[in-house]
Amino acid sequence: xxxxxxxxxxxxxxxxxxxxxxxxxxxxxxxxxxxxxxxxxxxxxxxxxxxxxxxxxxxxxxxxxxxxxxxxxxxxxxxxxxxxxxxxxxxxxxxxxxxxxxxxxxxxxxxxxxxxxxxxxxxxxxxxxxxxxxxxxxxxxxxxxxxxxxx
Amino acid sequence: xxxxxxxxxxxxxxxxxxxxxxxxxxxxxxxxxxxxxxxxxxxxxxxxxxxxxxxxxxxxxxxxxxxxxxxxxxx
Numbered sequence: 440x441x442x443x444x445x446x447x448x449x450x451x452x453x454x455x456x457x458x459x460x461x462x463x464x465x466x467x468x469x470x471x472x473x474x475x476x477x478x479x480x481x482x483x484x485x486x487x488x489x490x491x492x493x494x495x496x497x498x499x500x501x502x503x504x505x506x507x508x509x510x511x512x513x514x515x516x517x518x519x520x521x522x523x524x525x526x527x528x529x530x531x532x533x534x535x536x537x538x539x540x541x542x543x544x545x546x547x548x549x550x551x552x553x554x555x556x557x558x559x560x561x562x563x564x565x566x567x568x569x570x571x572x573x574x575x576x577x578x579x580x581x582x583x584x585x586x587x588x589x590x
Numbered sequence: 591x592x593x594x595x596x597x598x599x600x601x602x603x604x605x606x607x608x609x610x611x612x613x614x615x616x617x618x619x620x621x622x623x624x625x626x627x628x629x630x631x632x633x634x635x636x637x638x639x640x641x642x643x644x645x646x647x648x649x650x651x652x653x654x655x656x657x658x659x660x661x662x663x664x665x
Contacts, residue, residue, distance in 0.1 A: 472665050488664070489598055491657050494641040495664075519664055531665050551665055559638070559657065560664030561598035572599040574631075574661030 442515075443499035445492050445560065447522040455534035459514040466540040468547040472531040474524050482567045488521040488530065491559040495519070498558040502550050506535065510542040515550055519560055592650050594620065595657045603629050613652035617644060620656060635660060 440454055456469055474486050503515035519531045535547040562573045591610045601607050604627060617637045625632035636643060636659040639650055650656055
């Protein structure tokens with residue numbers, strides 16, 4: 440299994456769980472992002488994701504390296520689905536593992552926040568009353584991805 | 591030549607997935623080109639050269655591939 444993957448296939452969360460387990464792991468955190476129907480009074484019919492796949496997979500691997508720098512020994516596997524997704528379907532799975540639970544929880548939260556900053560994947564909402572490409576979920580500064588190390 | 595890849599709202603507004611421009615050029619000049627062609631929010635676009643983020647002063651050379659990256663919204 441590839442640990443960092445972006446494609447149109449349905450996600451298999453347990454495969455990521457299996458990937459990050461080993462004998463000295465005492466904690467695995469599995470985050471699954473799913474497609475939500477109601478956002479306030481707005482009703483979503485489906486979501487459409489698009490990606491610059493080769494770069495997105497590289498950025499997922501970079502996030503895993505950042506995790507390892509911050510929580511040494513923690514392992515991270517991330518799969519993101521693209522294409523058209525229905526309500527209730529899984530869009531992203533992040534598995535993090537570590538010897539103790541605190542690191543696995545923190546590493547997992549870090550990974551999803553970084554996905555929303557640096558991974559070239561875009562979501563298009565198909566609401567009952569129209570469509571829109573979504574951006575700026577974190578209200579970043581213009582022209583510079585937050586936290587990206589530029590050489 | 592420089593190959594420029596477009597995604598999401600940028601691809602829709604330009605009605606193309608990619609185009610080419612003469613080399614060399616700075617990212618700032620690519621950004622201005624997009625703004626001149628009517629792309630909304632051009633000042634907020636990010637750019638990657640050969641799959642790595644770069645900033646406005648970076649000079650893109652012949653043979654490079656530039657991705658125009660709107661604010662991302664994965665997850």
